Amino acid sequence: xxxxxxxxxxxxxxxxxxxxxxxxxxxxxxxxxxxxxxxxxxxxxxxxxxxxxxxxxxxxxxxxxxxxxxxxxxxxxxxxxxxxxxxxxxxxxxxxxxxxxxxxxxxxxxxxx
Amino acid sequence: xxxxxxxxxxxxxxxxxxxxxxxxxxxxxxxxxxxxxxxxxxxxxxxxxxxxxxxxxxxxxxxxxxxxxxxxxxxxxxxxxxxxxxxxxxxxxxxxxxxxxxxxxxxxxxxxxxx
Numbered sequence: 001x002x003x004x005x006x007x008x009x010x011x012x013x014x015x016x017x018x019x020x021x022x023x024x025x026x027x028x029x030x031x032x033x034x035x036x037x038x039x040x041x042x043x044x045x046x047x048x049x050x051x052x053x054x055x056x057x058x059x060x061x062x063x064x065x066x067x068x069x070x071x072x073x074x075x076x077x078x079x080x081x082x083x084x085x086x087x088x089x090x091x092x093x094x095x096x097x098x099x100x101x102x103x104x105x106x107x108x109x110x111x112x113x
Numbered sequence: 114x115x116x117x118x119x120x121x122x123x124x125x126x127x128x129x130x131x132x133x134x135x136x137x138x139x140x141x142x143x144x145x146x147x148x149x150x151x152x153x154x155x156x157x158x159x160x161x162x163x164x165x166x167x168x169x170x171x172x173x174x175x176x177x178x179x180x181x182x183x184x185x186x187x188x189x190x191x192x193x194x195x196x197x198x199x200x201x202x203x204x205x206x207x208x209x210x211x212x213x214x215x216x217x218x219x220x221x222x223x224x225x226x227x228x
Contacts, residue, residue, distance in 0.1 A: 034216065034217075036219070041224075042221055042222075043117075043203055043219035043220050043221045043222050044156075044203070044219045045219070046216055046217070046218060046219075049216045088155075088156065090156075095210065095215075096144070096207050096209075096210070096215050096216055096217060097146070097207075097216075097217055098144060098146075098161055098163070098168060098169060098207075098209070099161075099169050100146065100158030100161060100169055100171050101146075101148075101156075101158060101217065102158070103155055103156040103157075104155070105155040106155065
């Protein structure tokens, strides 16, 4: 069993839809959770950074963490074609990932105009 | 503020050669981490440096090494290249704290092709 599982997709939705992206993990030591967006041939771009369980909202993005279920989610409201990218979840036991971030394989998201 | 910069952006090497990649962190960031990204394995942690010292290391062979300079710039070296080393090598920088670091910001990566 991999430490972090993420559906690779592709996930295709129409413009304006609400998108739900998810990751599950097995290491209960993880406390810090991140979502990155990666466009083709670019480096990952940090979208959300959360600590422990709960919700965090930033514009059209909402991150949820449920440590009891070892499950994290990213919601994108009013999705736009420019949101088409690969979304990577990442997590670590030490603040900021100084022990090395553990990534999911990424979900390829396509927003249809 | 300028982001993380990596040079070169693209590199082609032959099996058995060695390669050195460079990373300049965001100004003021003193922690630098390196990752390897491949289609099969995804993003995998190589090592992390702070104040010229390697604090953490991932599960990679000794052919992969790195260093950090006093100005926080970092280099990683891969010796005796193998075909499987073909990957996107990503550098990330962050502000360190006494209990780890703040969030990591990635550079654009160096795409290494080994033939």
